[in-house]
Every structure is written in C-alpha cells, then in structure tokens.
Amino acid sequence: MAIDVFWRIPTHGEPSSLRNKLHHRGDWSQQQGDHIVQKGLSGGHGDGFNNLDYIAEVARAAEISGFQGGLIPSFPMTDEPWAISSFLARETSTFRFMIAFQPGFLNPVVAARMTASLQRATGGRALYNVITGGGGPAQLWWGDVAPHDDRYARTTEFLDVLRGVWSGNSFSYQGKFYQVENAALPAQLLGQDFPEIYFSGSSDAALASASKHADYYLSWLEPFDQLRDKFDRVKERTAALGRKIKCAVRVDIIARRTEEEAWREVQRGFENLDDAARERYKRFAQQTGDSVGASRQRSNAPKELNDYRDFIIHPNVWSGLSLLRGGQTQGIVGSYEQVAERLDDLVRLGADAFILASTPHLEEAYRVGEEVLPLVRGHDSAPVLRAVG
Numbered sequence: 001m002a003i004d005v006f007w008r009i010p011t012h013g014e015p016s017s018l019r020n021k022l023h024h025r026g027d028w029s030q031q032q033g034d035h036i037v038q039k040g041l042s043g044g045h046g047d048g049f050n051n052l053d054y055i056a057e058v059a060r061a062a063e064i065s066g067f068q069g070g071l072i073p074s075f076p077m078t079d080e081p082w083a084i085s086s087f088l089a090r091e092t093s094t095f096r097f098m099i100a101f102q103p104g105f106l107n108p109v110v111a112a113r114m115t116a117s118l119q120r121a122t123g124g125r126a127l128y129n130v131i132t133g134g135g136g137p138a139q140l141w142w143g144d145v146a147p148h149d150d151r152y153a154r155t156t157e158f159l160d161v162l163r164g165v166w167s168g169n170s171f172s173y174q175g176k177f178y179q180v181e182n183a184a185l186p187a188q189l190l191g192q193d194f195p196e197i198y199f200s201g202s203s204d205a206a207l208a209s210a211s212k213h214a215d216y217y218l219s220w221l222e223p224f225d226q227l228r229d230k231f232d233r234v235k236e237r238t239a240a241l242g243r244k245i246k247c248a249v250r251v252d253i254i255a256r257r258t259e260e261e262a263w264r265e266v267q268r269g270f271e272n273l274d275d276a277a278r279e280r281y282k283r284f285a286q287q288t289g290d291s292v293g294a295s296r297q298r299s300n301a302p303k304e305l306n307d308y309r310d311f312i313i314h315p316n317v318w319s320g321l322s323l324l325r326g327g328q329t330q331g332i333v334g335s336y337e338q339v340a341e342r343l344d345d346l347v348r349l350g351a352d353a354f355i356l357a358s359t360p361h362l363e364e365a366y367r368v369g370e371e372v373l374p375l376v377r378g379h380d381s382a383p384v385l386r387a388v389g
C-alpha cells in the first residue's frame with residue numbers, strides 16, 4: 001500500500017453510534033454550544049469508565065488492526081493532546097501519536113524540549129498536526145486575538161525556532177514573534193528524530209507556511225477536483241522552495257458490507273436528528289470565523305434539511321457529516337470496496353496518507369482496519385491483502 005493510514009482518537013468523547021446519541025462512552029460527553037463545544041460530565045449511563053479508559057482501547061484497537069497511529073485533536077472540548085500522548089505511549093507499543101496543537105500557544109523552545117523528551121521516551125513515536133486556528137469565538141476562547149495571517153506568520157517563526165533549537169547548535173533568532181538567544185536542547189535530548197509535520201489550513205497564508213515547513217499538507221475531504229487543485233498548488237509552491245511535500249486527507253467514513261447498509265446508517269442518523277441538532281446545523285451554516293478551510297467545507301453543504309440524499313455531492317461522498325457528529329462536512333459512505341476505491345481515487349489525485357475516523361471509533365477501528373484497508377491499493381497495482389494465519 002505504501003501509504004500511511006492513521007485513525008482518530010476521540011478525545012472529544014463520543015456516543016455509541018451516529019444513530020443514537022444518548023449513550024456516551026466513558027465520562028466525557030459532547031455538548032455543542034454556539035461555536036464552542038464544551039466539556040461536561042456524561043449524560044450517558046454512568047458506566048463507571050472514564051474517557052481515558054476508552055481512548056486507550058481505541059488506540060490499541062487501531063494498533064492491532066493496522067493503523068500507524070492516531071490523530072489527537074485539540075479543541076476547547078477535548079482532552080489535552082501532549083498529555084494524552086504520554087499516556088497512550090504507555091498503553092501501546094508501535095502506535096504513533098499525531099499531536100494537534102496551535103504553535104502560538106506554546107513557546108517553541110519549550111515545545112522542542114517537550115517533543116525531544118517524548119521522542120526519547122517513546123522511541124520516536126510522536127508527530128505533529130500543526131494547526132493555526134480558525135478565528136472567531138473559538139480563538140478568543142484560547143485568549144488569542146492575532147489576526148489570521150499573523151497567526152500563520154507566527155506558526156512559521158515557531159517552526160523556524162523549533163527546528164533551529166533541534167539542530168543541536170546554540171541557536172539565536174530575531175523574529176517578529178520570537179526572539180531567542182543561544183537556545184539549545186540538553187545534550188541528553190539531542191539526536192532524536194524530528195517529528196513529521198502534518199500541516200492544516202487552506203488559506204494562502206497556510207500554503208505559504210506549509211511549503212516552508214510541512215512534510216505532509218493535510219486537508220479535510222473536499223470535492224475531488226477542488227482537492228486536486230489545492231494539492232497541486234501546495235506542491236508547486238513547495239517545489240519553488242526546493243523542497244518536496246506529500247499530501248494527506250482527513251476524512252470520516254461509513255463503510256458497511258453493502259452500499260445499502262451504509263446509506264441506511266446515514267438515513268437513520270438523519271431521520272433521528274432532533275430539533276436541537278437541526279438548529280445547530282443552521283448556526284453552523286452561518287458560522288463566523290476566518291477559516292478559509294471551514295468556509296470551503298460549508299460551501300458544499302446544503303442549507304435545507306429535507307432529505308439525506310440532497311447531501312450526496314459525488315458518488316459515495318456525503319456532505320452532511322457535521323449534522324451527525326459536528327466538525328467537517330464531507331465523508332465517504334459505501335460498501336467496503338467502494339470506500340477503498342474512493343480512497344484510491346484520492347491517492348491518484350495526490351494523497352499519500354489518510355487520517356480516517358468513524359463512530360464509534362473502537363469497533364470501527366477493527367472494521368475499517370480489517371475490511372477496508374486490505375482493499376486499498378495505494379501506490380501499488382494490486383490490493384494489499386492481509387496475511388491469514
């Protein structure tokens with residue numbers, strides 16, 4: 001297959017299915033506010049588990065069923081990804097943790113040291129999802145008032161400093177956001193692998209920063225032609241700097257034995273939407289913020305909620321996911337074979353890695369790992385079949 005496939009770790013809590021939102025896994029439930037989803041103790045059935053017990057199971061399931069590792073998202077309603085990584089490292093053996101973080105909220109020298117310690121402790125299993133924030137109330141929640149393009153300029157400087165400190169020499173830097181004199185890692189922490197950088201953001205400012213520093217440019221799913229153009233653009237910009245970049249897609253999938261079963265799952269979720277969910281969707285459609293990526297997502301989602309089929313924008317692509325689980329709008333729905341084919345379409349248009357997710361993440365990690373991943377050809381001409389025995 002020769003492509004990297006990650007799973008998502010649901011540090012935002014999750015219900016036991018997309019159809020039934022009543023029972024929450026562990027003690028962490030998702031309560032949607034206007035723009036910010038807040039943490040709260042479960043409205044679930046008090047099963048005595050906490051969310052850490054649950055995400056440890058998810059990480060192990062993903063590891064067992066063939067995923068390289070997992071994305072640990074960072075939103076106001078999630079657990080804290082750096083801390084969660086240390087915890088998951090002790091619960092798994094090969095699982096790599098992709099830490100989502102906004103560089104602006106950390107000092108880059110401290111981040112270098114945190115990362116080097118983590119790499120040393122885990123045999124180099126950390127990697128980054130560098131995010132730069134979507135503006136609006138969510139950004140203010142973190143106390144960040146920097147305008148959109150300044151946030152990306154800050155991200156670029158942050159990564160300049162982080163790499164500089166990592167290099168092992170005494171490092172000084174005079175930037176707009178960071179000034180550092182003679183910074184260095186302790187000798188014991190030198191020589192670790194620098195984490196791969198997955199970089200998110202669709203704006204011009206994001207592409208400029210990604211082309212300088214990213215190993216993988218990471219996008220949500222978008223209409224395939226649109227995604228191809230974006231991948232081509234980021235590859236051109238990176239080549240102009242004498243570097244190479246790979247591309248990756250973060251996408252939720254609903255895969256079942258047959259296409260009918262998969263759509264039935266969507267249909268049931270759609271028909272079970274309560275008034276509050278419909279209201280939330282309307283607010284989502286008008287959301288403020290300065291994220292170019294988020295408005296590209298919203299632009300492909302219908303405004304009216306009449307029929308789940310109105311949201312089918314491409315064979316096996318449904319743009320109503322934010323209705324069922326919040327967040328990005330587009331996901332892949334179909335039989336195991338169809339989902340694998342769509343992933344291969346994405347490989348053909350430039351993807352080299354995926355971060356997949358499906359609710360509930362525990363059972364679906366096994367299902368997707370066992371039923372879908374073996375059918376994905378990736379860059380090879382024949383499907384990669386899992387050895388039996």
Ligand SMILES: Cc1cc2nc3c(=O)[nH]c(=O)nc-3n(C[C@H](O)[C@H](O)[C@H](O)COP(=O)(O)O)c2cc1C
Binds near residue numbers: 201219293
């Ligand atoms: C795949 C992906 C994952 C993201 N994950 C997070 C996240 O965990 N937390 C967050 O606050 N923002 C997340 N974002 C949003 C980013 O903060 C990004 O900066 C935002 O899309 C605004 O950038 P833009 O205007 O360049 O599109 C994610 C975006 C993408 C594409």
